Amino acid sequence: MTAEVFPDEFSVLEACGRLIDFNAWEQTKIDPEGWLSNFSADERPFALVMLSRFTFLTDHLVDQLFRSAFQNLSNALFGEAWPKFDEVCDRWRTFCNSALITIVQGETPNPSDSGWLFARKARQAVGIDQDQLKEPREVVAMLADGFSGPVVFVVSVA
Incomplete structure (x- = not known):
C-alpha cells in the first residue's frame, strides 16, 4: 500500500x-x-x-432505526390512500396488538441468533406485548391452526 x-x-x-x-x-x-x-x-x-x-451505532440509534422500520410497516397497511387519522390510529393499534413477532432462524437454530435482539426491541422500543413474541415453530403451528393475523419476521443483517 x-x-x-x-x-x-x-x-x-x-x-x-x-x-x-x-x-x-x-x-x-x-x-x-x-x-x-x-x-x-x-x-x-x-x-x-x-x-x-x-x-x-449506539443502542438508542438502533432502537430508533428499529422503531422507524417497524412503523414503516404502516405503508403496507394503508398503501397510497390513507383513511382519516382516527381510523389510521385504530388500525395501527389493532395491527400492533395482533401481530406475532418471530425471528428468522439459521439452518442450525441457535439461542444467540441475532433476531432475538430485535424481537426484544419490538417489546422494549415499540411496546409489543411479550405474549406476541413467538418461536418460529410456534408461529408455524398457529398458522396451521388457522391464525390469520399479521406475522412480522425480525432479523439482523450483517
Whole structure:
C-alpha cells in the first residue's frame, strides 16, 4: 500500500471525536485512541484504515432505526390512500396488538441468533406485548391452526 491509501491519524481521531460529540458514539463504549495503542508502529496505518471505516451505532440509534422500520410497516397497511387519522390510529393499534413477532432462524437454530435482539426491541422500543413474541415453530403451528393475523419476521443483517 502506498502512503496515499493510509488516512491521516489526526483526521481519523478528529472524526471519531465528532461522532462522540454528536452522541453518535458513546464515550464510555468507544475508545479509538486506546484501541490504536494496541498496534505497533508498522501496524498502525492499517489500524487507521480499519478505524476510518468502522461503523458503530449506539443502542438508542438502533432502537430508533428499529422503531422507524417497524412503523414503516404502516405503508403496507394503508398503501397510497390513507383513511382519516382516527381510523389510521385504530388500525395501527389493532395491527400492533395482533401481530406475532418471530425471528428468522439459521439452518442450525441457535439461542444467540441475532433476531432475538430485535424481537426484544419490538417489546422494549415499540411496546409489543411479550405474549406476541413467538418461536418460529410456534408461529408455524398457529398458522396451521388457522391464525390469520399479521406475522412480522425480525432479523439482523450483517
